[in-house]
Amino acid sequence: MVNATLAPEATERAARDRSAAGVRGRARHRRRQAVVAYLFLAPTLLFYAVFLLLPLGFALLLSMSRWAGFDLGDIEPVGLDNFAGLFADGSTFLAPILTNTLLFALGTVVLALAGSVLVATCIDKLRFQGLWRTLYFLPIVTTVVAVGNVWKYMYEPGGLVNGVLNTLGLGSVAFLQDPDTALPAVVVVQAWASVGSAILVLTAGLKSIPESYYEAAALDGAGAVTVFWRITLPLLRPSLLFVCITQFLTGLQSFALIIVMTRGGPGDATNVAALEMYRQAFSYGDWGAASAAAFVLFTVVLAVTLVQLWLFRRKGEDA
Amino acid sequence: MKPALSRRHFALALPSALLVSGCAAPHRGTGRPRDPIVLTLLSHYASGELKTALQGPVDEWNALHDRVKVQTKAVEFTDLLTTFMVRQAAGQGADILHPYCLWNGQLVQAGVLRPAPPEHAEEIRRGYGTAAVGSATVDGNVYGYPTEMQTYALYYNKRLLREAGVDRPPRTWRELEDAAYRTARRDGYGNALVQGFGLSTFDDSTTVGQTLALLNAAGGRFVSADGRRTAIDSPAGRAVFDLERRLVAKGASDPGVNVYNAFASGQVAMVISAGWWTANLKALMGKGYRDVGVAPVPLPEAGGRRATLSTGFMLGVNTASECPREAWEFLRWLNTEKVRGATRMSALQVSVGSLTGRADDMRTLLGAGGDPNLHPFLDALAYAVPEPNVPGAQQAKSLLRKNIEALWTGQQSVDEALRTTRRQVDQEVSLSW
Numbered sequence: 001m002v003n004a005t006l007a008p009e010a011t012e013r014a015a016r017d018r019s020a021a022g023v024r025g026r027a028r029h030r031r032r033q034a035v036v037a038y039l040f041l042a043p044t045l046l047f048y049a050v051f052l053l054l055p056l057g058f059a060l061l062l063s064m065s066r067w068a069g070f071d072l073g074d075i076e077p078v079g080l081d082n083f084a085g086l087f088a089d090g091s092t093f094l095a096p097i098l099t100n101t102l103l104f105a106l107g108t109v110v111l112a113l114a115g116s117v118l119v120a121t122c123i124d125k126l127r128f129q130g131l132w133r134t135l136y137f138l139p140i141v142t143t144v145v146a147v148g149n150v151w152k153y154m155y156e157p158g159g160l161v162n163g164v165l166n167t168l169g170l171g172s173v174a175f176l177q178d179p180d181t182a183l184p185a186v187v188v189v190q191a192w193a194s195v196g197s198a199i200l201v202l203t204a205g206l207k208s209i210p211e212s213y214y215e216a217a218a219l220d221g222a223g224a225v226t227v228f229w230r231i232t233l234p235l236l237r238p239s240l241l242f243v244c245i246t247q248f249l250t251g252l253q254s255f256a257l258i259i260v261m262t263r264g265g266p267g268d269a270t271n272v273a274a275l276e277m278y279r280q281a282f283s284y285g286d287w288g289a290a291s292a293a294a295f296v297l298f299t300v301v302l303a304v305t306l307v308q309l310w311l312f313r314r315k316g317e318d319a
Numbered sequence: 320m321k322p323a324l325s326r327r328h329f330a331l332a333l334p335s336a337l338l339v340s341g342c343a344a345p346h347r348g349t350g351r352p353r354d355p356i357v358l359t360l361l362s363h364y365a366s367g368e369l370k371t372a373l374q375g376p377v378d379e380w381n382a383l384h385d386r387v388k389v390q391t392k393a394v395e396f397t398d399l400l401t402t403f404m405v406r407q408a409a410g411q412g413a414d415i416l417h418p419y420c421l422w423n424g425q426l427v428q429a430g431v432l433r434p435a436p437p438e439h440a441e442e443i444r445r446g447y448g449t450a451a452v453g454s455a456t457v458d459g460n461v462y463g464y465p466t467e468m469q470t471y472a473l474y475y476n477k478r479l480l481r482e483a484g485v486d487r488p489p490r491t492w493r494e495l496e497d498a499a500y501r502t503a504r505r506d507g508y509g510n511a512l513v514q515g516f517g518l519s520t521f522d523d524s525t526t527v528g529q530t531l532a533l534l535n536a537a538g539g540r541f542v543s544a545d546g547r548r549t550a551i552d553s554p555a556g557r558a559v560f561d562l563e564r565r566l567v568a569k570g571a572s573d574p575g576v577n578v579y580n581a582f583a584s585g586q587v588a589m590v591i592s593a594g595w596w597t598a599n600l601k602a603l604m605g606k607g608y609r610d611v612g613v614a615p616v617p618l619p620e621a622g623g624r625r626a627t628l629s630t631g632f633m634l635g636v637n638t639a640s641e642c643p644r645e646a647w648e649f650l651r652w653l654n655t656e657k658v659r660g661a662t663r664m665s666a667l668q669v670s671v672g673s674l675t676g677r678a679d680d681m682r683t684l685l686g687a688g689g690d691p692n693l694h695p696f697l698d699a700l701a702y703a704v705p706e707p708n709v710p711g712a713q714q715a716k717s718l719l720r721k722n723i724e725a726l727w728t729g730q731q732s733v734d735e736a737l738r739t740t741r742r743q744v745d746q747e748v749s750l751s752w
Binding site for chain 1: 400401403404407408425426428429430431508509510511520573574575576711713714717720721722724725727728730731742743746747
């Protein structure tokens, strides 16, 4: 009753005060929530900063410096000299190293993609699918060193591959010693080793295609090839995009298999950017050149990924 | 009353304390006079008989000395340089380092190795052969006590040579080629059954090592005396590249084969390699080892002056060591004090089938008996040329290897290989200086 007798201004002021207090309370609550949220995020952000931003910044600094890797006080700024050195006349970075890197990645993607589409489609029509998927996945859980060494022995003169060729009446091929066959020989192994993960993704993609499309195609009398080209492949495109991008990125950065099988040789026939970076930094103590090469490779990886995304998006697919 | 250390302060202090304790230097004693000192020694003697062989004298030192103790740390050889880098950058460098001498220029330039004090330098110059001292010297300064020394010589399979009608190991390149062509055999598909002369891309020592041994035998050098440019583009270098190219082209060599396995299996008649291999061959071949002979690296012409390649390791003291005087004292004890006529290091190396650059020790330890195949390596200590150890030597070696492989596989002609090696190595070595 008392309140009802108060002047309207006082009532409004009281309402405003209450409203302002409410706003302040909500703001304080939101701030507190934000603080709590950041506290929960802090470990992740700290991890991100320590293991990504800090090394990235350090690598950027090194790419414009000269440093032998021993004493942090000896970092000497050199501007863009390291980048200029990579593309200078007579440098092997652009050709054959970067060219080999792209050929290695491209060859791996093409072979692994073709192989995995074929195998995944076959597996989709077989019994005991889990068993087949497991068998094809085995190379993924085998160490690169073991895979590389086994294939190295198979490729050797007198090895299994040459034994088969000899049985067919053909002469032996020095797969890893001939500069013309060394890179393709390693690409085959990398594709073989990575086909398992691609099969897993593509099998999942095949399972997600509604059966009704195939039933409709059967009613229309479409053959197996038409069904594959007109139904399976277009609807598999999101999975193909994922496999394509991840395999390409892996291929561009990979060097473990090469170091086991050929160590980049003969000559520079199988040398790739990641291997060269490793050598520049850890063997030659030229961390500046290694970091500059890393940034060039990063740019190439980014450009290739963007082009792939653009190409697939033109076809109406998202990654 | 507020507590002395609030919860917030404690939360900040705990990770900081953990971080600081984690990053702190390892325990090396208090540094106060007469307080105990622990010296760390980082080497690649990480496993097997090498680890045991080094631990023996270290344990002996620790038993004899109360104040200064030595603690060994070891990594695989492939990780050794990287470990030096990472530990040094983190302020955790070992007091005593055991680098491959090829890296000495790189380590000196980076300020990792401390020059030997004058009295130690003098002792090293006096006690070791020229090649050993050269390996441990950079720009005129001695940086450590040479330890394991490897010289290169020609291994040959007596049975294969005998079956091919060759009654003694080759002494000249003409004899070498002749024996290689006579012993080489292939099947109908082109697979090598026996390589006459084992050129192999297996690793640096098989590719670069044997090429440099032949180059030195021909009177050539890989880099100039001042270490600032390559010297392989010379008549001697051309002769070596020509010889190797001919051996591959005429089918006497098959660079793709792992020569270490193939020689032990009797599939290689001759190969140039280092002395350490004798111990491995004995273990691998068993009774078959009696067919193995070792001779000096053949010369281009009879009657020429002998030369071959030597490679090695040394023990040096880190510039970051807080107790350099004690570290050098330990090294002197290990490398120069004689027990039963030889130094502890020489006894250690001979026990694992290796040599040191102390010819007197080697003669005492090997004596008149022992494996006669080790004697050519021992003799070679007197005339071997040390592997270049200038700044950038590791990269120069890798570049040489790439060009040798390109030559063997026909990617480059002899002229191109020599020219490219000169251009690439000159560029890198000049950058390193």
